[in-house]
Amino acid sequence: MWLLRTDRAELVYFPRNFDADGGYAILSHTWDERGEQTFQEVRDIGERCKRARTNPRDDPQLSPKIRECCRLAERHGLRWAWADSCCIDKNSSSELSESINSMYRWYSDAEECYAYLVDVPSDCVLTARDSAFRRSRWHTRGWTLQELIAPASFRFYSCDWEELGNRADLAELLQEITKIPREIFTRETRPSEHSVSARMRWASGRQTTRSEDEAYCLMGLFDVSMPTNYGEGEKAFMRLQYEIMRRDPDLSLFAWGYTLACGSFRGQGLTLHPGKYVNSDWKFLLASSPHAFHLQVWYAPNLGLKAKQRYPPSRDKRGAPSADAATVPFGRVELPRISITTYGIKLRLPVFEADGATVAVLLCVDPDNNHLGLFLCPGPRRSDPTRPRYYAGCVYSVYQPPRAYVARLISLGNDLNNLQFNGKRVEATWRTIYVVPGHPDGQSPSATTARLTINCDPRQPFRLPHWLVSRLLAVGFTVVTQEEWDEQGSKVTRLYFLRPAGGEIIYLDLGLCHIDPKARWSKVTISYGPNVKRSKDVSRAHSCKEHHIDSWTAWSKVFPDSASDAEPSVRLSFAPCKALPETSKLVVHMELLGRFYEEILREANMTTAFPSLSDLNKGIRLASPDHLPVPEPTFPGHPTQLPRRFYAWLKASARKHLERHQRPPP
Structure with a gap:
């Protein structure tokens, strides 16, 4: 286990976590979207400061988060501190796997745990109905669940490192936010005393950047260990359930x-x-x-x-059912x-x-x-x-x-x-x-777009991009596609985008008009609320006036067009399929709009997950200079054209410009 010296922010290795004299503090935080300071970077700062005979903790290149964590732990009389961003050598797969399997124990053994909430100001009224504390991204992340439960002493800190309160005093408020019983926070009960389903429910509203971490961040909560294998996707959660079954018949x-x-x-x-x-x-x-x-x-x-x-x-001394159990079930x-x-x-x-x-x-x-x-x-x-x-x-x-x-x-x-x-x-x-436990190939249909039959048949008039479906899955939707018939007897391809956590369904209908078979139509219907599964089915019929794609401005339309900013809405757009220019196939594009989806995207760490179709096309043109056209315009009133070599030079210059600006920093 690598620990930071709180007085110098230098990394020191200990074979066992209790080998650190006086114990250690541990940091709980959400990772910055731009990245965190790594193990190698902190070691390089320490080596450079050692040669210069300066204190690495005061070095301007050290992450302010690491510096303030060390200072806080030092004020609390602790010589050592741990942070997941810089105390794990992620270049070593064995060390990474060992750290993930040991992390719950490391948080449990810490003397103090500091939860740094970068999006909560120090003057926040925590109990206010829509407080920054309630809305903090920290409450939505998968890894922070075990970090909230495991330590004995736990304190919250604001963005400027002012203490907001400790976990025991905020137990009632935390129960409202996380749906975890307050007795867990006060140590009156342990996680093992709650059912497997209850513990899974605590994690149901949380997100992880990697799908494998949905399983890895729960290993400590269920007291199981298993090798980590990034790249296995949903198989990690299946393996977690197998390990739980081996330990508990719950x-x-x-x-x-x-x-x-x-x-x-x-x-x-x-x-x-x-x-x-x-x-x-x-x-x-x-x-x-x-x-x-x-x-x-x-x-x-x-x-x-x-x-x-x-x-x-219950039974009496002879082993027979007692009076309160006169009959035995089953x-x-x-x-x-x-x-x-x-x-x-x-x-x-x-x-x-x-x-x-x-x-x-x-x-x-x-x-x-x-x-x-x-x-x-x-x-x-x-x-x-x-x-x-x-x-x-x-x-x-x-x-x-x-x-x-x-x-x-x-x-x-x-x-x-x-x-x-x-x-x-x-x-x-x-x-x-x-x-049968799961899919034979280990992947559910919701995790793959292979079952989208509209993409398999080149004669189909529509295509749904795989990357778009994958992003919807990452937000928490599952996808089901069915070939159905509308009230006029025409075939309709209906795609259901279901999000069980929020109780909403997006119905995407694609078809050809029964009056004019060459006219393509589409519509989106959104159902949301706690009783959505009991609502009557949504009509598959279409209106020629409203739903024919050729009648839309720039082949784009918002559904429903009367939705307020607080309600969910979807912008549906279409573009010709460039991969099959000889066909009339259209590529479907969807954008989730409104504050309703903004919160969902923020929790999933995907604030820019659904660009507009125009931005997407603009990005394609900028990313590939080979797509730049080579026009040969004639100046008005002048018969002479600019030479071809001028356009070739212009195209080469554009390529060099893009390569220079897209090159990663040294």
């Missing part, structure tokens, strides 16, 4: 996705379609990201005396078991069948003390008849006319001895089943 790990509460749809024509194939990420047992965990769920066997209905039931007392096989995740848990549906009882309860069941459905692939293998989820329809939706979980009432399914009592028994 079934709340599978309690994510939409919960169907049958009682909420009385009189609205609810119909289950358990035999229908589920075409959704929800069909897999494991989530592809912590953003999927938006439910507040507790694992019943871990609740003990705090449970309204205990499981396993016919016998067992605890769930989880094991990992090449055939799927092997589960031993209560299962029942009713109305053609198969449901596994997860022994998890929601805030209303309702027990949750996981829908199980057969998949399109064949399985061993002696070892039943399932996918998750169930298609259901509701409203008139009926529309199809997918539910992953279902509420089963608050009595394990009297489970209710679709208004009827059901009996569950212990069974061993297998559930």
Whole structure:
């Protein structure tokens, strides 16, 4: 472990963190978009100052953040300090992996933790409704979650290093901001006392620059270790869940996705379609990201005396059920078991069948003390008849006319001895089943654009750029594409951009007009709010007057055109496909507009994620001098043209100018 000497800001290596006499302070902060001072840079400053016999801490090239951290720790009587930006040699992959696996322990063992909030002034009223403290970017980052929870002594500092308060005194306010119970901040409870789902939910609203860090920043919170491998993408989060399953049989790990509460749809024509194939990420047992965990769920066997209905039931001295557990749920007392096989995740848990549906009882309860069941459905692939293998989820329809939706979980009432399914009592028994954990290739459809069929067929009239979809995914959207039919009987390509964390859906419709087959049309519809999944489906019909692309100014239109700046809106633009100039294919471009999306982009550290189409085209022309035209204009009234070599010289000069200005600084 490398530590900074607080009096000189020099790096010193210790084989073990407790080898540093007197202990150390540790810094929690968000990285500057322009970069942070690295391990090599701090060492170079130390070597140069050593030759000049000066103090590196006073060197003007040292980062002010590192300097002030060292000064603060020195005032608190500590000789050593640690900061992730400069105390890890990231050129060494082994040291980087060791540091990531040890970081939670390093924060836990620190004498003091300083949270430096660069976007909060010292005169901030922390509890104000829209205070800078509440809106601080520090609360939205993935790595700061463990940094907030792990240390014993934790203090917040403003942008000018004035103390704002300590974690214990601000516990109530932090609970409002982070949705983490205040008892965690006061050390009345430990993270391990909360369900796996609850801990995942704490991270669901946070962002990381690298997708792998969504998993790596949670290892300490679940007390697991695993090698780091930047470049594996969503596979890192899958590996994290495997490690959690090996340590803990907490079934709340599978309690994510939409919960169907049958009682909420009385009189609205609810119909289950358990035999229908589920075409959704929800069909897999494991989530592809912590953003999927938006439910507040507790694992019943871990609740003990705090449970309204205990499981396993209490027993007397002879081992028989006590008076408060006259009947035993599921016919016998067992605890769930989880094991990992090449055939799927092997589960031993209560299962029942009713109305053609198969449901596994997860022994998890929601805030209303309702027990949750996981829908199980057969998949399109064949399985061993002696070892039943399932996918998750169930298609259901509701409203008139009926529309199809997918539910992953279902509420089963608050009595394990009297489970209710679709208004009827059901009996569950212990069974061993297998559930498919994730996509065979380790990547979900939401993480790749390969399933965008409109890009695979050159005859399709539209193309959606992969880079645009990837940026939408980075903001927290998942993407689903379907070929559907509108009310006039014409085929429509509908793309759903869903963001579960915020509860909004962007519907992008692309098609050819049923009246004029050569006329291309498109529209965007935005649904947002907590009940968006229960809203009626959005019409696929189009208006020839409003939605024909050729009728738009510069092939661009904002949807909805009446949205205020505080509401979400999308600018939809089109441009000819230069890769296939012989076709009439159009390239789709989308811009997220309004303060609604500005906050989302800021949290995702993507403030300039969606440039306008004109800026994008301008950037292409500037970045590649070969695209500069070589015109041969004739001066008005004069028959003579400028020579070709003049334009060749102009083009070469432009190339040299761009190369000079785009060259990275030394």
